[in-house]
Amino acid sequence: MxxxxxxxxxxxxxxxxxxxxxxxxxxxxxxxxxxxxxxxxxxxxxxxxxxxxxxxxxxxxxxxxxxxxxxxxxxxxxxxxxxxxxxxxxxxxxxxxxxxxxxxxxxxxxxAPHAGADYDIVIVGGGSAGIATAASLLKRNRKLSIAIIEPSDVHYYQPGWTMVGAGIFDAAFTRHTERSVMPRGVDWIKKAATGFAPDDDRVLLDDGSSVSYRVLVACPGIKLDWDAIPGLSETLGKNGVTSNYRYDLAPYTNRLVKNLEGGRALFTQPPMPIKCAGAPQKAMYLSCNVWERSGVLKDIDVQFHNSGPALFGVGVYVPALMEYVERYNAHLNFGSKLVAIDGPAKVATFEQKRGDTVTRVDEHFDMIHVVPPQVAPDFVRNSPLAAPSGFIEVDEATLQHVRYANVFGLGDACSASNAKTMAAARKQAPVVAVNVLAALDGKAPVADYDGYGSCPLTVERGKIVLAEFGYGGKLLPSFPNWLIDGTKPSRLSWLLKDTILPPIYWHGMLKGREWMVKPHLIAANG
The missing domain is CATH 3.90.190.10 (Protein tyrosine phosphatase superfamily)
Structure with missing residues (x-):
């Protein structure tokens, strides 16, 4: 030998x-x-x-x-x-x-000992995913040194913006200071990340400095690419152009809906992936319900322009949604992508695909609710952590990076094929937390994520179709069918969205309380 x-x-x-x-x-x-x-x-x-x-x-x-x-x-x-x-x-x-x-x-x-590491764990992103992961980690080990890199002073409950646009929530209800949600014991680095150097275990910052880690958790969110649609940025918030995807614009949606008594209302949905894929049509349903209640719906031409081929990606929920489409007499336009907008002229241009033919169609509007295309943040897309899609390339089950064992990704910025929702981040955070602890010990991941996401589809004020599903569209209901049948409109689901979920977010998820989302251990798979 x-x-x-x-x-x-x-x-x-x-x-x-x-x-x-x-x-x-x-x-x-x-x-x-x-x-x-x-x-x-x-x-x-x-x-x-x-x-x-x-x-x-x-x-x-x-x-x-x-x-x-x-x-x-x-x-x-x-x-x-x-x-x-x-x-x-x-x-x-x-x-x-x-x-x-x-x-x-x-x-x-x-x-080798990380003698030069600034922190045991560095978390990039102080949104839902980052704060929840830090809180879950500290619940398990208060001695960890953790830093969160986040430049913003404010933290938003973004699922509430659809309700703001419908006049149900006040905008201020969805906004807290970032400091108020930062877990005690975490160092807040109030700077922007500009790059990753995973071979050196470092995150690069906008002031030219860097921070080193033993384990990295990357969850910087998704980029709303308003500039991808010519004419959109300069007309947002005026000329009847609005979007519930921005805190400052959701109240404008409410004003437009209340004041519209006739004409044409357009609602758009860009190509996937986007955060909360049900939100574009939720804006339409709630607006229609306002017009229905005020008796003007019959005078409004409602159009939904969806660049995709279907109303919703999980087919079992479509029949209930179609009942509302028909009730509100909304016209569905599939394969129709917003490509330009002229605010002063109140004209939206769509590329519509019919078979192999693509044509450009101009549509007049009196109001238009726009959802912008969404991509990975530039510094993620151009980093060694990126998948071909531009998002952080992770194993779908463990959320561990496929090439760097001491890197994990979750939330809207990761490449997993789940729906990009707050509910998904809530389920992912405990999984990442226990897998990060295993990585610190030099061990393989111990928990897995099933792709769970939830989309409470608000079809009218007081009723919701509660879509809950995982990878491959598998239904993953949280409640027994006799209590909530997610395929049908439910008042109990509305109570969940309107009353229960906001405090669960602020006082549960962001505090490391893992109600109904305990991490599923791989060893228990049997």
């Missing part, structure tokens, strides 16, 4: 055979690590055969298969864990030994 000694605790070698284990033990090794995937080449003994021989000789064994040239931070973390836990000295092998040597070097770098 050609064994190369790396240090007193580790040696590496080319492929070994089960019969070689006796000689390995005689050479003084007390454990073996196999770094080859089974079936990599003909005649290669399976890892199980080596494991059986190791067991007969009463030495430790671990199988950490890696593909040459494709080793990840997770592989390094698993190797570091094995090197720390198995009896030493240890012999690691692969086809030639070089893969094992490189992985061991990566593992050593990962497990």
């Amino acid at each position: 050609d064994i190369r000694t790396i240090n007193l605790q580790l040696g590496v070698s080319p492929q070994i055979q089960p019969d070689d284990v006796a000689a390995i033990v005689a050479a003084g090794y007390r454990s073996i690590i196999c770094n080859r995937p089974d079936g990599e080449e003909a005649g290669q003994p399976p890892a199980a055969a080596i494991a059986e021989a190791a067991q007969r000789h009463k030495i430790g064994f671990a199988h950490i298969p890696v593909v040459s040239g494709q080793m990840t931070g997770t592989d390094a973390m698993l190797m570091a864990n094995a090197l720390a836990e198995l009896p030493s000295p240890i012999l690691a092998f692969c086809r030639s030994g070089s893969r094992s040597e490189k992985l061991a070097a990566m593992a050593t770098a990962r497990s």
Whole structure:
């Protein structure tokens, strides 16, 4: 056997055979690590055969298969864990030994003390996801050093803005100071993040400085790209152009709706992904309900322009929504994307796709509720953490970055295919919290996320279709069907949205109280 000694605790070698284990033990090794995937080449003994021989000789064994040239931070973390836990000295092998040597070097770098780290955990983003994750972490370990990077002085309960636009909530009800929600024991770095340097475990800041971490939690939210639609930015808040996606504009929505007694009202929805995919049509339903109650709905031409192909992505909720579309006599335009707006002329231009044909159509409006296209923040999109989509590339279940084992992403900025809602962040935060604690200990993630998201579709004042679903559109109701049937309009769901959820947000989620969202442990999957 050609064994190369790396240090007193580790040696590496080319492929070994089960019969070689006796000689390995005689050479003084007390454990073996196999770094080859089974079936990599003909005649290669399976890892199980080596494991059986190791067991007969009463030495430790671990199988950490890696593909040459494709080793990840997770592989390094698993190797570091094995090197720390198995009896030493240890012999690691692969086809030639070089893969094992490189992985061991990566593992050593990962497990080295972070003497220069400013914090155990750095959280980028002080919105719903960031504050909730910090609070959940501190509930489990008050001794952690945590920093939250967030430049804003204010914190918003954004799910309430649809209700502001309908005149149900006052705008001030959805706004608190950022300081008031910052968990006690966290350092608030009131600066903007401008980049990530994950190979150096650092976050870059807008003043040219940086902050180092042992584990990074990235949740900076999503960018509302108002400038992507020519003419939109300069006409927002006037000329009948509004949006519930901005705190200062939601009250303008309410004024426009109350004052409109006839004419044409347009509502738009851009391509996915967007935060709260039901919000564009919620604005339409609540506006129509106001007009219905005041007796002017019959004089208003209501149009919903959706760039997508369907009213809602989970089909089971569509029949109940269609009843309201028909009740309000709203005209649905699918494959219709807002591409320009002339506020003073009150003309919106849409690109409408019919089969392979795309045409531009100008529509006059008396009011228009616009939802802007939404993309990953620029500094995320241009960073090593980005997926091809531009969002932070995470494993959908563990929310751990696919290339950096000490990085996690959640909320609107992560690449997971769940609906981007506050309810999703509420479910994700405890999962990330326990997985971050595992990463600090050099261990693999211990909890998983099922893609849960909730979209309370307000179809009229006093009734809501409570859509709750996970990955692949799987229904994930929080309540028994006899209490709340989410596929039908419900007054109890309205009570949940109107009265119960706001205090749960401010006094529960942001305080680390994990009511109905305890993290699901992977070990319990069975």
